[in-house]
Amino acid sequence: MADIMTPALGESVSEATVARWTKKPGDAVRKDEILVELETDKVSLEVAAPADGVLESISAEEGATVEPGAVLGRVKEGAAAAAAPAAKPAPAKAPAAAPAPAPAPAKAPAAAVLAPSAQRIAAEGGLDPAAIPGSGKGGRVTKADALAALEARAAAPPPAPAASAPRELHAREERIRMTRLRQTIARRLKEAQQTAAMLTTFNEVDMSAVMALRNTYKDAFEKTHGVKMGFMGFFVRACIHALKSVPEVNAEIDGQDLIYKNHYDIGVAVGTERGLVVPVVRDADALSLAGIEKAIGELGKKARDGALALDDLQGGTFTISNGGVYGSLMSTPILNAPQSGILGMHKIQERPVAVNGQVVIRPMMYLALSYDHRIVDGQGAVTFLVRVKEAIEDPQRLLLDI
Amino acid sequence: MSQYDVVIIGGGPGGYNAAIRAGQLGLKAAIIEMRETLGGTCLNVGCMPSKALLHASELYEAANREFEHLGIEVSPRLNLTQMMAQKDESVSALTKGVDFLMKKNKVERILGKGRLAGPGRVEVDGADGKTVTLEARNIVIATGSEPSGLPGVAVDGERIVDSTGALSLAEVPKTMIVIGAGIIGLELGSVWRRLGAEVTVIEYLDRICPGMDAEVAKTFQRILTKQGVNFRLGSKVTGAKAGKSRVELTVEPAAGGGAETLSADRVLLAIGRRPYTAGLGLETVGIVPDARGFIETDHFRTSAAGVWAVGDVIHGPMLAHKAEEDGVACIELIAGKAGHVDYNLVPSVVYTTPEVAWVGRNEEQLKAEGRAYKAGKFPFAANSRAKINHETDGFVKVLADAATDEILGVHILGPQAGELIGEYCVAMAFRAASEDIARICHPHPTRSEAGRQAAMGVEGWTMQA
Numbered sequence: 001m002a003d004i005m006t007p008a009l010g011e012s013v014s015e016a017t018v019a020r021w022t023k024k025p026g027d028a029v030r031k032d033e034i035l036v037e038l039e040t041d042k043v044s045l046e047v048a049a050p051a052d053g054v055l056e057s058i059s060a061e062e063g064a065t066v067e068p069g070a071v072l073g074r075v076k077e078g079a080a081a082a083a084a085p086a087a088k089p090a091p092a093k094a095p096a097a098a099p100a101p102a103p104a105p106a107k108a109p110a111a112a113v114l115a116p117s118a119q120r121i122a123a124e125g126g127l128d129p130a131a132i133p134g135s136g137k138g139g140r141v142t143k144a145d146a147l148a149a150l151e152a153r154a155a156a157p158p159p160a161p162a163a164s165a166p167r168e169l170h171a172r173e174e175r176i177r178m179t180r181l182r183q184t185i186a187r188r189l190k191e192a193q194q195t196a197a198m199l200t201t202f203n204e205v206d207m208s209a210v211m212a213l214r215n216t217y218k219d220a221f222e223k224t225h226g227v228k229m230g231f232m233g234f235f236v237r238a239c240i241h242a243l244k245s246v247p248e249v250n251a252e253i254d255g256q257d258l259i260y261k262n263h264y265d266i267g268v269a270v271g272t273e274r275g276l277v278v279p280v281v282r283d284a285d286a287l288s289l290a291g292i293e294k295a296i297g298e299l300g301k302k303a304r305d306g307a308l309a310l311d312d313l314q315g316g317t318f319t320i321s322n323g324g325v326y327g328s329l330m331s332t333p334i335l336n337a338p339q340s341g342i343l344g345m346h347k348i349q350e351r352p353v354a355v356n357g358q359v360v361i362r363p364m365m366y367l368a369l370s371y372d373h374r375i376v377d378g379q380g381a382v383t384f385l386v387r388v389k390e391a392i393e394d395p396q397r398l399l400l401d402i
Numbered sequence: 403m404s405q406y407d408v409v410i411i412g413g414g415p416g417g418y419n420a421a422i423r424a425g426q427l428g429l430k431a432a433i434i435e436m437r438e439t440l441g442g443t444c445l446n447v448g449c450m451p452s453k454a455l456l457h458a459s460e461l462y463e464a465a466n467r468e469f470e471h472l473g474i475e476v477s478p479r480l481n482l483t484q485m486m487a488q489k490d491e492s493v494s495a496l497t498k499g500v501d502f503l504m505k506k507n508k509v510e511r512i513l514g515k516g517r518l519a520g521p522g523r524v525e526v527d528g529a530d531g532k533t534v535t536l537e538a539r540n541i542v543i544a545t546g547s548e549p550s551g552l553p554g555v556a557v558d559g560e561r562i563v564d565s566t567g568a569l570s571l572a573e574v575p576k577t578m579i580v581i582g583a584g585i586i587g588l589e590l591g592s593v594w595r596r597l598g599a600e601v602t603v604i605e606y607l608d609r610i611c612p613g614m615d616a617e618v619a620k621t622f623q624r625i626l627t628k629q630g631v632n633f634r635l636g637s638k639v640t641g642a643k644a645g646k647s648r649v650e651l652t653v654e655p656a657a658g659g660g661a662e663t664l665s666a667d668r669v670l671l672a673i674g675r676r677p678y679t680a681g682l683g684l685e686t687v688g689i690v691p692d693a694r695g696f697i698e699t700d701h702f703r704t705s706a707a708g709v710w711a712v713g714d715v716i717h718g719p720m721l722a723h724k725a726e727e728d729g730v731a732c733i734e735l736i737a738g739k740a741g742h743v744d745y746n747l748v749p750s751v752v753y754t755t756p757e758v759a760w761v762g763r764n765e766e767q768l769k770a771e772g773r774a775y776k777a778g779k780f781p782f783a784a785n786s787r788a789k790i791n792h793e794t795d796g797f798v799k800v801l802a803d804a805a806t807d808e809i810l811g812v813h814i815l816g817p818q819a820g821e822l823i824g825e826y827c828v829a830m831a832f833r834a835a836s837e838d839i840a841r842i843c844h845p846h847p848t849r850s851e852a853g854r855q856a857a858m859g860v861e862g863w864t865m866q867a
Contacts, residue, residue: 115832115834115835116837116838116839116841116842117807117835117837117838118839120837120841135833136830136832136833137832140832140833142832142833142834143806143808143835143837144803144805144806144833144835147805147806147807166450198852221562239526292589
């Protein structure tokens, strides 16, 4: 008899939901055959059969929440695998793509200072000291605060069920439970909106110069570097250039502090079948144009293959989202918390523009920068977009670092 | 003409602490004081000399009454001249200390009587007869207070004295009448009683020490009576006739009734103090004091731009440490900082034996406010240290909110109450609950344990009584 165990789920992930069983009890299974899919806040992963035999029992039904090490079910080894297909055993897959924006590392809450009486009340009442709002000097938690927290908990409605009484379905409607991944996306997007003072500023950029550069050198570039010359590389470079002159956009708010980041890890939103994922190009400021293109290419492929690892998704300092690939002309991207800025690229469209008093047709793209106004001033945000625009319209600036 | 950031008029605790803070914050400051010595009433003719006499007379009384019981046999003889001399030495050392603090903080000291002379100007009539004009961006009035007078009772400094006179009587009177059962009257009355006078305290109200928790005041009066102080409460003094060696007082019941005559060798008039603003030139900047002489302020700002006031000349308890808080907060506001004083947390102390000290609300106030509270009480008779020292009079009373247990007021009648109250000042500033004090380890054996036991009493778990 072999247990099917819940594997380790990755850093700071403590539980997963059983998404789907691919076999029923009694079905024959082969070692390494995928038996069950799990979803966490960050990734989905598949668990394979530990041995050849028959799936004897399932102890964690679909929808159940499990912790690492928990038993999902059992395989009776060597049992008659009468109907066992000769299918090639699937290799254990790396965690599939997670559409969630790069998660914030768990923050250590500021140590709560509790009065002796409040310590007793928290201990006896099972309150989380860090979760009691303190009204005393320097945010200290007084007895009154602890008593109020106790009362608030007593008054709070019992969790979950009452709150989400499902509404009745009408005809021609169907109800599908949101995956954990979708729930996470929903929660994090909403959190970003509620936390940040989010604002979007716009500009437009004439793509002529970059397009001309690409036309001239694309063959030589690909021959030399083995990667196609795209526009993303230019935009990543332009953004790093702009981030250096407006460092607030590359910073985040942590409690009462600002954390400035002297590294440039740029998240690049990639569309996949399961949703949007934002893998991170590490230390993009140290990469050449070709290096950036290569990194984006690799991450994109991993995303489409569902092969992104948690590490690929964590710790970005700034994000670029390109709605243009779907034809979007203008959008207001939502911040990838706790980051303070996200650049929205859009469709390149030929438009008449005035250049030196003449109406000319130019390939134009609207740019949007959504930013957290708590940390980035309007001037900084506008300056950032102007820097990006200048660099794209005159890419020699990137060479000269001006 | 010199230009200052701050000119402070008055060198008492309000003024000199303001000056120190101004110096610390880098303001160009001057302090004007008409006395030769800084320190104001407190250092020169108030808290400090009275404490010197209270301490000395307490030891004298202990030598007379308690030493024998402790197994120490002495025959003490009073040397009043020396007692006064040591008092003056201490006071002199303290005022020199203030001078040093002015130098250390680069505050210019100007001797003379200062007065406002229009916006931004202060004139000083110097001791040398010359008048100097100072220009100041900010003027802080810290002129303090003076003893209040009573119609029909003329202070002559000889037979009829105020608190200043009572600090330097040349001999111990056989009999003394103190008019006013407030803190000053009871402290100085205690001094002279211990030194041998028969003291009678006459008070208009039917209780002593208005502002003190009524239960404490009642017990306090009983203890003082036991010590030999006579009280005539609910009595009004309508006239005084000072003769060569006696004073005759006309006294009537406050509620009305027939007058009688009381006589004593000396009379101390101690019915309170009033703001001192005479000749200050308030009219030159348009400040009009209220009916009782106080200058109205909004966080120390007077109605005149650039003119501030602190201490006894503004509302609030007329206490040196309150003036000190005012002075510091006022200067911080002038310097653009966040100066603030919580007047609910200004403690009061009576330096008698036993002492009385309190902070926050008393029971009468809480009842009047309709606030639900719980009280915990602990007698010093059950405190081991107090018992060992034969200082068992009095108790600690802690008042806390009935729902949140936040400490609302603490009242201590007992040995070293003035020192003990500090713990509760800190606790209340941090909005502590009685349980917080009850759960904090206190040293044994000390009087401070009585404070903890009283805190336990609020929630009914006093352990040692």
